[in-house]
Amino acid sequence: MLRYVAKRFLIMVPTLVIISFLVFFIITLPPGNCVTAQIDEILSSGGSNAMEKVHQLEQLYDLDKPWIQRYAIWASGTLTWDFGLSCQDNQPVSQLIGERIALTMVMEISTIIFIWVVSFIIGVYAATHQYRPGDYIASFIGFIGLAIPNFLLALVLLYVGKRYFGVSVGGLMDPQYIDQPWSWAKTRSVLEHLIIPVIVIGTAGTAGMIRRLRANLLDELQKQYVTTGRAKGLPPLKLLMKYPLRHALNPFVSDIGHILPEVISGSVIVSVVLSLPTTGPMLLNALKTQDTNLAATFLLLVAVLTVIGTLISDLLLAALDPRIRLQGGREK
Amino acid sequence: MTLHYARPALYADYARAAVGVAICFLPLLFVASNAVTLALAALGALFLLFGARTALRHATQIVADDSGIAARGPFGGRIAWERLERLKLAYYATRRDRKGGWMHMTLAGNGRTLRLDSSLDGFNDVARLAARAGVANNLEISPATRANFAALDIALPAGAETPA
Numbered sequence: 001m002l003r004y005v006a007k008r009f010l011i012m013v014p015t016l017v018i019i020s021f022l023v024f025f026i027i028t029l030p031p032g033n034c035v036t037a038q039i040d041e042i043l044s045s046g047g048s049n050a051m052e053k054v055h056q057l058e059q060l061y062d063l064d065k066p067w068i069q070r071y072a073i074w075a076s077g078t079l080t081w082d083f084g085l086s087c088q089d090n091q092p093v094s095q096l097i098g099e100r101i102a103l104t105m106v107m108e109i110s111t112i113i114f115i116w117v118v119s120f121i122i123g124v125y126a127a128t129h130q131y132r133p134g135d136y137i138a139s140f141i142g143f144i145g146l147a148i149p150n151f152l153l154a155l156v157l158l159y160v161g162k163r164y165f166g167v168s169v170g171g172l173m174d175p176q177y178i179d180q181p182w183s184w185a186k187t188r189s190v191l192e193h194l195i196i197p198v199i200v201i202g203t204a205g206t207a208g209m210i211r212r213l214r215a216n217l218l219d220e221l222q223k224q225y226v227t228t229g230r231a232k233g234l235p236p237l238k239l240l241m242k243y244p245l246r247h248a249l250n251p252f253v254s255d256i257g258h259i260l261p262e263v264i265s266g267s268v269i270v271s272v273v274l275s276l277p278t279t280g281p282m283l284l285n286a287l288k289t290q291d292t293n294l295a296a297t298f299l300l301l302v303a304v305l306t307v308i309g310t311l312i313s314d315l316l317l318a319a320l321d322p323r324i325r326l327q328g329g330r331e332k
Numbered sequence: 333m334t335l336h337y338a339r340p341a342l343y344a345d346y347a348r349a350a351v352g353v354a355i356c357f358l359p360l361l362f363v364a365s366n367a368v369t370l371a372l373a374a375l376g377a378l379f380l381l382f383g384a385r386t387a388l389r390h391a392t393q394i395v396a397d398d399s400g401i402a403a404r405g406p407f408g409g410r411i412a413w414e415r416l417e418r419l420k421l422a423y424y425a426t427r428r429d430r431k432g433g434w435m436h437m438t439l440a441g442n443g444r445t446l447r448l449d450s451s452l453d454g455f456n457d458v459a460r461l462a463a464r465a466g467v468a469n470n471l472e473i474s475p476a477t478r479a480n481f482a483a484l485d486i487a488l489p490a491g492a493e494t495p496a
Contacts, residue, residue: 001424003451004434006348006382009375013355079372080363318424318433 005315012307019303020075024296027287028067034087034290035063061087061293074293078300084293088285093297097279103172103190104278107201108267110194114202115209116252122206123213127248128240130218138210145207154200154273161196170275172197178277197274201267212251220244253316258309335394335454345386352379394448396458401439401446409444413465417441419473421459421480435480437462456484463488 425433
C-alpha cells in the first residue's frame, strides 16, 4: 500500500504542474487582460494621466511581462502561499480566498453531511422495503431531486420565502453581521441561513446517492450469503448491518473524489442565485474579468483537492474491499 | 527455498523515494515555513518512510521450507508451520475492474506476524506452503482468502469458513 501511495503522490506533482500550466495558459488566451476591462472607467475618470495609470496597473499586476514569466512568478509563489495580487480589489489573492473559503467549507461540509445522512436513511429504507409504499415515495423524491435543477429550486424557495413568509433566504448571514467579528449571534445567523442552501445544493446529490445505495444494497440482499444467514436465524438488523450494508457503501466512499473539489469550488450557480458569499461567485467573476492570479489559484486548489480526493477514495475502496481478484467476469 | 524481493522493483522504489524526497525537501531550503512547506515536509517524511521500508525489504531474505517460514534481516522472525495460527491473503485493487492490484499475505503464530506481498520473487510458492499449513492446522480461512488462493491456482479443501 505504501508503494502505491508513494507512486500516486509522485504522479500528482507533474499532474498538478501540467494542470496549473494549462489553466494559466487558457485564462490568458482571450485578447486583453484584467486592466483592459477597467480602461474605459479609468479613461472616463482619469484625465490626462489616464494612460499612465493604466500602464502603472499593468506593471503592478505584471501584465507587461510575457504570460510564461507571469506563470513562473505565480507558480513559485504558491510554495509560500503567495498567489500574487487580484485585479478585482487590488488585494492579495490569499487574503481574498481566505475570507470566503471558511464559509464555503462550512456550507459544503454541511451539504455533504446532509447528503450522506439523508440518502443513507432513505436508501436503506427503500432497499429493505422494496416495492412498498415507502420505497415508491423514496423513489419519487429521488426522481424529483434529480429532475429539478438546483438553481430553479433556489429561485422557487427565494420566491416562496419572500412571498409567503416574508423572509429573505439569500446570503449566509443577516446583513448586520457582515464584516463583524465572529460571535454567538453571528454563528447562529449563519446556521439559520445555511438550511436553505444546504437543502437546495444537497437535493440532487441526495437523490443520486439514494438511487445508487438502493441499487447496490438490493444486489447484496439478493446474494446467497444473505439467504444463508437468514436461514440460520441471524437477526435481520445484524444481517443487514454487518455485511450487505458494508459492501453497499462503496458509492459513499468513491464519491469522496468528487466531493472534495466541490468543497472549494462551491456551487457556483446556486451561490449566485442565493447571493451566497462563497468562493463560487468569486471564481466566476475572476474568469469573467480575466483575473488570472485569482482564477488560476482557485482552479489549482480545486485540482489539488481532486487528486487528493481521488487518492483517498481509491485507498478507502481498496481497504474496504480487500476481496477477490475478478478474472473474466467471475470470481476465480 | 530462499526468496528475495525483486531487485528491479526495489531499485525502482529507491528511485521513487529519492525523487519524492528531493521534490518535497528541496523547496524547504529556499522558502520560509508556512502551511505549504508543512504539507511538503509531511509528504517528504512519507517518502523517507517508503525509502526506509524499501531498504528493509532489500536487506530481508525470506526462507521457507517444510518446517516453517523465516524472515532473515532487521525485524525478522520465524514461524513454524505447525504453530501457524492465522492466515490471511488479501488482494488490493484500486481500479474499478479490480485488475492491476497486488496481494498481501499475513501469517501469524508463535507470537510473530510476517507480512509478505506479491512483489516477492516466488510468492506463489510461499503461498502454497502457507495454504498447506493452514489446512493442516485446521485454521479458519475466510472466503476472501480462499478465493484469493484460488486465483493463484491453489485450491483449498472446503472447511470451516469465517465471513469476509
